Amino acid sequence: MANRPPPWLPAANAQAGLVTRRQLRRLGLSHHYVDTQLDAGRWQEISGTVLATTTGELTRTQLMWAGVLHAGPASALGGLTALERHGLERWSRDEVTVLVAKSHNLEPIAGVRFVETRRPVQLLTSSKPLPTWRVEPAALLWAGYQPVTRSAYGLLAACVQQGLTTPYRLDGWITRMRPLRRAKPFRRLLGDLAAGVQSAAERDVLTMCDRFGIPRPHHQTRRTDSAGRLRFTDAEWRLADGRVVALEVDGGFHMTVEHWSADIERHRQLVATGVIVVRCTAIELREHPERVVRDLIALGVLESSA
Template identity: 55%
Template sequence: MDDLVIARLAAAQSGLVARRQLRALGCDHKRVRNQLAARRWAERSSTVVSTFTGPLDREATRWLGPLHVGGDAVVGGLSALEVRGLRGWQRDEVSVLVDDEVLVEDLPGVVFTRTRRTLARFRDRTSVLPLARVEPAALLFAGYDRSVRTAQGLLAAVVQQRLTTPTLLLDELVSMRPLRRAALFRGVLRDIEGGAQSLAELDLGRLCRRHGVAPPHRQRRRRDSAGRLRFLDCEWRLADDSVLVLEIDGGFHMEVAHWEDDMTRQRRLSGPGRVIVRCSSRELRDEPEAVFDDLAALGLPGRESQRAS
């Protein structure tokens, strides 16, 4: 047995080693027992030990689940997306995808999710950590989360934060058949592909389709009166050749600093032939018809007028 080899393996796995890995390196049960008794190592599960005795940090907990199960188990769901840089969606527990036939004991800080799908195909081969790729991680979570709005919001977030693209998600969606909510996700991803950046913009797209109204141009680049480049959430060309702009405000816009910035932004983007109005993401979610009525009163065009313009 080479202690240096074990040390290197543990270092690559955030200090954790599976007992099966130790056996393969010639470290027998007696040696493991002695290390544990001397408190140089610590038992983390029935199948995993650590070469340190302090608490597990988040990175070590990510390793614990896959090492405990073995096989093709991978970190998945929001935990995999967190590793890839997703912001604003962190959960305390680490999610690990395991084969549906495997018997797994519960571990603190880890949630095991069973699936009949081929996990080897989901694995990101560029990662040392057993980790699901962005696309299956996002789609599986979205397909089975209890909240449809959370599911749609996640798909918008992974694209908006540039972890993947609508095209890659749509391709993965085909290969994951059957998947719960697949038809809904296809529509959502087409909206995102068309420029929708948030759940509120997806709500607006559905509202337009429900009323047979032309979808807006999204994230239009405009220079304000101070010469600063701005991106407008939603923009329509009206029949009289004027422009109607809808800016959608999330909750953070209510903070004083953002509120004042928004007023300055609207003032500097306003001008002859451009009407700028605002609504909150809450209004689009809870009072969409009232928002539509206000836009229609301002001349929101139907599909034919949009096509002609």
């Protein structure tokens, strides 16, 4: 007769190969059984609470499970870790964030940061097998306490741009999460996003225009380049003489070799159609907008019809 699978296997399979000592006790497995697995090198102890039924370095998912299982039922992935689980790209951090109602002097786990919150952790958690905060509260709470304001705005814009949520859902959660730091500026940002602004950089363009008295541009205009490809410009103005000035804002990811090469090609093929392309970095737009304004004015944008 074939050997029966061990009683802990279903729980381990559901939790990326991790189990807690409490789960094992409920299954009738003694300390002696656990010690035998550890001594034989078949399992490894992650903390005084959590065991891995695998060997070797933990995977990313296992580390997330380790943090939540160690913290107990009133815990869930939060912050950028939660958003990573929901599919947010280019914002992940190596450290896993676990939100807990009360720490109870939790034993530390390498690679996991336990953050106390008074928010109702379980009520804000999605139905995913791995307890994870919903997109909106995870994004808003992280943004509310992020010391760099631009990063806070950028995260909310990225969540909308990548299709994880909408400005309307985020606005509704601002009300549900009262009190929330930066609630008023967040609502202004969401108003811009709902009106069509797709990134924090685009919002900075509008701020620059209003500050220096430049007509607001058209955003994400469809254009066909010299190679016949469909392109979308970040911002553009139509001058009085019929020419078009396009402002392209380069973020940090544009500095990779692949994006830099693609941007050069994009620039050339737009210019070949007669569009005047002006480029700046997101940092320059934020820190020195007057430099960008100077060049736009020199090109005649003040007389444009946007």
